[in-house]
Amino acid sequence: ALSIDEASAVRSFHCADGELCFRFQLEETAGLGGMGQGGSNAGDNGVGESASALAFDHSGRRLLVGRQDGKVRVYNFSSGQCLAECIPPAGHGSGLGAHACEISCVMGLRDGNLSYIVACGWSREVWVWPDQRDGLGFTVEPLHCMKGHREDVTCLGYCCPNMLASGGFDGQVMMWNLSSGTPRGKALDHEPLKKAESDGSTGPSAFVKSEGMTVCVEQLTFINLLNETPSPMLVSAGSDARLRFWSVVSST
16 A cells, blocks of 8 residues: 655555555656655655655556646656656646646556556546657656536546546536547536435435535446446445445447
């Protein structure tokens, strides 16, 4: 398991017992190494925008670090070398106020023969970059800029083939075609619920809509129920401590 703090210190833990494996400090100087087992390296760390999201790429060998300035840096997890920097779309990253492009979630995924880096955050958009290939240079331009959310985008989910989900602070979930960057279907909304005054029923009738409350989408994932559903099911975790299961029809 991995964690990162605002000072860009990354910690690795054993999942079995929670013990700390090692700690390293990310270098803020792009293109230089900055990780080392058992301690931190001196350098230009702690300067500039802080890290705000963390994930492995699809192979599990590289570290994806989302930042408050909207950039995503790709690090070799073994050597600590900064391999690439994914930059925000044109017009983002300046003049929008402090941390207006902050990344709240980043993920690396592989769809068929293609690999992508996907991020979302305070820009209310979802950005997709082609995964870095040798010889393409250090800076990676975005492939898609997906717009449609009304509030900050808090989380992402992916299902092969070609299906991406994004959840917002206002409870809205949007589905996207990954390869084209276009919406698919209608947006899903998390209606806030409260326990109804009933005779003890535990079914859907036991809950009614609660006015004046917002349910933030905190996590998204897809699951396959073998021999039960014809297509993957989307599961969302809300700030109201409830899981919601959505039937998602797969399409190209």
